[in-house]
Amino acid sequence: MPAHAATAVSCANIAFIKYWGNTDEALRLPANASLSMNLAGVETETTVTFVDNLAADEVFIGGAAQSGTPYDRVVGNLDLIRERAGLRAFARVESKNNFPAGAGIASSASAFAALSVAGAAAAGLKLTEAELSALARRGSGSAARSVPGGFVEWGPGQPGQPDSSFGVSIAPPGYWDLVDVIAVISQKHKIVGSTGGHALAGTSPLQAARVGSVPDRLERCRAALLARDFDHFAEVVEADSNIMHAVMMTSAPPLFYWEPITLAIIKAVRRWRAEGLPVCYSIDAGPNVHCLCPGEHAAEVERRLRENLDANRLLVARPGGPARLLG
Amino acid sequence: MPAHAATAVSCANIAFIKYWGNTDEALRLPANASLSMNLAGVETETTVTFVDNLAADEVFIGGAAQSGTPYDRVVGNLDLIRERAGLRAFARVESKNNFPAGAGIASSASAFAALSVAGAAAAGLKLTEAELSALARRGSGSAARSVPGGFVEWGPGQPGQPDSSFGVSIAPPGYWDLVDVIAVISQKHKIVGSTGGHALAGTSPLQAARVGSVPDRLERCRAALLARDFDHFAEVVEADSNIMHAVMMTSAPPLFYWEPITLAIIKAVRRWRAEGLPVCYSIDAGPNVHCLCPGEHAAEVERRLRENLDANRLLVARPGGPARLLG
Numbered sequence: 001m002p003a004h005a006a007t008a009v010s011c012a013n014i015a016f017i018k019y020w021g022n023t024d025e026a027l028r029l030p031a032n033a034s035l036s037m038n039l040a041g042v043e044t045e046t047t048v049t050f051v052d053n054l055a056a057d058e059v060f061i062g063g064a065a066q067s068g069t070p071y072d073r074v075v076g077n078l079d080l081i082r083e084r085a086g087l088r089a090f091a092r093v094e095s096k097n098n099f100p101a102g103a104g105i106a107s108s109a110s111a112f113a114a115l116s117v118a119g120a121a122a123a124g125l126k127l128t129e130a131e132l133s134a135l136a137r138r139g140s141g142s143a144a145r146s147v148p149g150g151f152v153e154w155g156p157g158q159p160g161q162p163d164s165s166f167g168v169s170i171a172p173p174g175y176w177d178l179v180d181v182i183a184v185i186s187q188k189h190k191i192v193g194s195t196g197g198h199a200l201a202g203t204s205p206l207q208a209a210r211v212g213s214v215p216d217r218l219e220r221c222r223a224a225l226l227a228r229d230f231d232h233f234a235e236v237v238e239a240d241s242n243i244m245h246a247v248m249m250t251s252a253p254p255l256f257y258w259e260p261i262t263l264a265i266i267k268a269v270r271r272w273r274a275e276g277l278p279v280c281y282s283i284d285a286g287p288n289v290h291c292l293c294p295g296e297h298a299a300e301v302e303r304r305l306r307e308n309l310d311a312n313r314l315l316v317a318r319p320g321g322p323a324r325l326l327g
Numbered sequence: 328m329p330a331h332a333a334t335a336v337s338c339a340n341i342a343f344i345k346y347w348g349n350t351d352e353a354l355r356l357p358a359n360a361s362l363s364m365n366l367a368g369v370e371t372e373t374t375v376t377f378v379d380n381l382a383a384d385e386v387f388i389g390g391a392a393q394s395g396t397p398y399d400r401v402v403g404n405l406d407l408i409r410e411r412a413g414l415r416a417f418a419r420v421e422s423k424n425n426f427p428a429g430a431g432i433a434s435s436a437s438a439f440a441a442l443s444v445a446g447a448a449a450a451g452l453k454l455t456e457a458e459l460s461a462l463a464r465r466g467s468g469s470a471a472r473s474v475p476g477g478f479v480e481w482g483p484g485q486p487g488q489p490d491s492s493f494g495v496s497i498a499p500p501g502y503w504d505l506v507d508v509i510a511v512i513s514q515k516h517k518i519v520g521s522t523g524g525h526a527l528a529g530t531s532p533l534q535a536a537r538v539g540s541v542p543d544r545l546e547r548c549r550a551a552l553l554a555r556d557f558d559h560f561a562e563v564v565e566a567d568s569n570i571m572h573a574v575m576m577t578s579a580p581p582l583f584y585w586e587p588i589t590l591a592i593i594k595a596v597r598r599w600r601a602e603g604l605p606v607c608y609s610i611d612a613g614p615n616v617h618c619l620c621p622g623e624h625a626a627e628v629e630r631r632l633r634e635n636l637d638a639n640r641l642l643v644a645r646p647g648g649p650a651r652l653l654g
Contacts, residue, residue, distance in 0.1 A: 205540035206533045206573060213532035242581055246533060246573030254569055256594060260587035267583060 005049040006121035007327060010113035010146045011038040011320035012105055014180050014282060014290045016225070016237045017218045018244040019141055019154070021201025021211070027162045028141045031201065032214040033155045035221055036145045038320030039180055040173065042105065045326070046095040046114035048078075048122040054090035061095045061111075077115055077139040085123035093119075099315060105182065105288060108194070112139030113146035113323045121325055129322070133166035136323075141198070149173055149322035151225060153218075173319035176228050177295035181302050182315040185259055185287035194285040200251040207247050214240075230294055234273060234280035237292065241282045248285070259287040261309075268308055277301070332376040333448035334654060337440035337473045338365040338647035339432050341507050341609060341617045343552070343564045344545045345571040346468055346481070348528025348538070354489045355468045358528065359541040360482045362548055363472045365647030366507055367500065369432065372653070373422040373441035375405075375449040381417035388422050388438075404442055404466040412450035420446075426642060432509065432615060435521070439466030440473035440650040448652055456649070460493035463650075468525070476500055476649035478552060480545075500646035503555050504622035508629050509642040512586055512614035521612040530579040537570050557621055561600060561607035564619065568609045575612070586614040588636075595635055604628070 013036040021031035059066040059074045066074070078091050093115065097107050116136040120127050127135070129148055137144035137154075145152040148169035157165025201207045217240050224233035248255040258266075262283065269281045269291055279293040279301050293301045298316065305314060340363040348358035386393040386401045393401070405418050420442065424434050443463040447454050454462070456475055464471035464481075472479040475496035484492025528534045544567050551560035575582040585593075589610065596608045596618055606620040606628050620628045625643065632641060 205570065206536050209533050209536040239577065239579070239581070242576045243532065246577050249569045250566065250573050252566070254566070256590070256597075258590060260591040263583070263585060263590050264587040270583075 004122045004124065005047060006118045006325060007045065007047040008114045008118035008121070008323055008325050009043050009045045010110045010117065010323035011040060012042040012044075012099065012107065012110040013038045013142065013145045013152065013320075014292075015142065015145070015284065016233075016282060017214060017221050017240050018284075020244045020247060021198055021207055022141070023156065024159065025199060027160075028137050029159070029165050030141055030154070030156050031207070032211045033153065033218055034142075034145065035151070035153050035170075035218055035225075036142070037151050037178060037180070038146060038149060038173070038322075039317035040320035042099050042110070042315060042317050042320070044095060044097050044107065044110035044114045046093065046111065046118045048115065048118040049092045050087060050089040050122055051092060052089055054092065057090045058092045059095075060093065062097065073139055074115060077112060077135065078119060080135060080138055081116075081119045081123050081125065085125050087123050091119070091122070105184070105284070105286070105315075108140035109142040109146045112136045112143035115139065116143070117147065117323045117325060130166040130168070131163060132323070134163045137165060138162065140195070147323045150175060150319050153222070169322070170222065171226065173321055176225065176319070178319060179293055179295050179298040179301075180317045181291040181293065181298055181305060182317065183265055183289040183291065183305050183309060184313050184315055185261055185289070197248065197251075197255055197285050200253075200255065201247060203252040204247045204250040206250050210243050210247050213243065230278045234278070234292075237282050238270075238280050245283065257285055257287060258283065262287045262289055265289040265291070265305070265308065268304070272304060277304075331449045331451065332374060333445045333652060334372065334374040335441045335445035335448070335650055335652050336370050336372045337437045337444065337650035338367060339369040339371075339426065339434065339437040340365045340469065340472045340479065340647075341619075342469065342472070342611065343560075343609060344541065344548050344567050345611075347571045347574060348525055348534055349468070350483065350486065352526060354487075355464050356486070356492050357468055357481070357483050358534070359538045360480065360545055361469075361472065362478070362480050362497075362545055362552075363469070364478050364505060364507070365473060365476060365500070365649075366644035367647035369426050369437070369642060369644050369647070371422060371424050371434065371437035371441045373420065373438065373445045375442065375445040376419045377414060377416040377449055378419055379416055381419065384417045385419045386422075387420065389424065400466055401442060404439060404462065405446060407462060407465055408443075408446045408450050408452065412452050414450050418446070418449070432511070432611070432613070432642075435467035436469040436473045439463045439470035442466065443470070444474065444650045444652060457493040457495070458490060459650070461490045464492060465489065467522070474650045477502060477646050480549070496649070497549065498553065500648055503552065503646070505646060506620055506622050506625040506628075507644045508618040508620065508625055508632060509644065510592055510616040510618065510632050510636060511640050511642055512588055512616070524575065524582055524612050527578040527580075527582065528574060531574045531577040533574050533577050537574050540570065541567075557605045561605070561619075564609050565597075565607050572610065584612055584614060585610065589614045589616055592616040592618070592632070592635065595631070599631060604631075
């Protein structure tokens, strides 16, 4: 077999309604449905090359050869691709992010979306978007949401059915000019990454109540998004972020992803909105604060954040497209 | 009727297992049982004088005449005392705290404990400790725990039965030399005081799960306290504080009592304990951090907090006695 190669690019995403905890850890079937926006320009680019004479898979991220858990997770997805394609060859995987990894921007989401799209193409598979999304999910849950474009809803699927849980675009990137001004607080790697964190979700006495309250918030969030109603959107997005962190802080052991500056920005954003600036926050499994606002207010949000951030920095992203093959 | 006067002193208290939310707002019957320690030297002193010729009750706190809600809450307790004693005279109430009010140290707890003990004595009532505790509860729920001495458990009582919910001492002050080193973060009055906050508890989708999980924590906390087992005590006290703040942050509107420095101290305390210093935190409806430790480690905890606190200040309290009449 000759070498077969493909390259794909995928955006990170920010969840408005969060994913936290699985009903099936092995299949990564999520405890609840979630809703997100892809982040244009916050990207992973991945090339997968199946090569006849390799002795094992090789994985490079930002040029560095990987081993241990990061390597094993990539091999896990390659195995799923090989199984589906009837392939035996090992692969070389070369991946690079244009944003800092491990600080709460979902690098694993864009990484596994790009890996799945590139890997499937390199293996000669013709998969639907839903199949690619479900494949990406096996590597990192939220990667399911980085495969389709724009605003994406990801359902929990059916027990024991790995292909039943995938992301679906509910609106294209141009539907609403929503901007995510990301206050990047720290580029240190997290003490507990989100895979480890998801496994702790069930230890919180609050997780079941959170999961039970998601459908109501999801419905209100979808409605506010489709109506471009920022006020209602802001309220439900912040409530969902708060409730995920409430579960994190009450798991055993408790997970405090916020830093003091995270809380300072939460309070500042709430004060700015009370004073009339349409902006709200959402925080993933890390200290960064995603400050969401209509496009016409992004410059003012950026200006105010810069005044409060000292040495930290900002990333600005508009709604992004689907994972795509290059060339 | 001649003037009848009495003066009482009562300690504030810190709850290890927290009270948040009522099943009966009017009677202040709490949603769950709680467990606390009185704070020696963190006190309110209150004199109640029933006077024949007053046209209305007069209430002075720290020398300042009160009106509005603070006045009405005091009059509410005086009315309960008058009703029970068959009295018609109005009263002059003079109260002073030796610690800052409204910043999360339970000033209303010590205030209503002292008011109830002084008021009942001034009215010539002979009440049991349980009756005095239930009376104090009517003014401020956690005041029920400031009437008995030392370590105090307060049960939820029975629906519609105002005297069924009161504090009981489970160990005297000398039972365990536990010290509360309080990092006083702010002396500003709270935007939402705890009476308003309790009324919001039911708006959190997490409150029912919190209430359901209290009995397990209460039992573990009581056992650790009675065994003077600091490691288990620390774990359950922090978990209970976290879960109360999880409910607060997810109420509608959300209540963020923490300040950035609060979170910085939370993280520092957890790090210090992981490194071997026996200390844990507990946070009430305010930004202050109560750092609890065995007495022999209090000086070291104080030293480390001072390094981290900048302009803020410390209060240090050992287990305190019951509310008591003076003279």
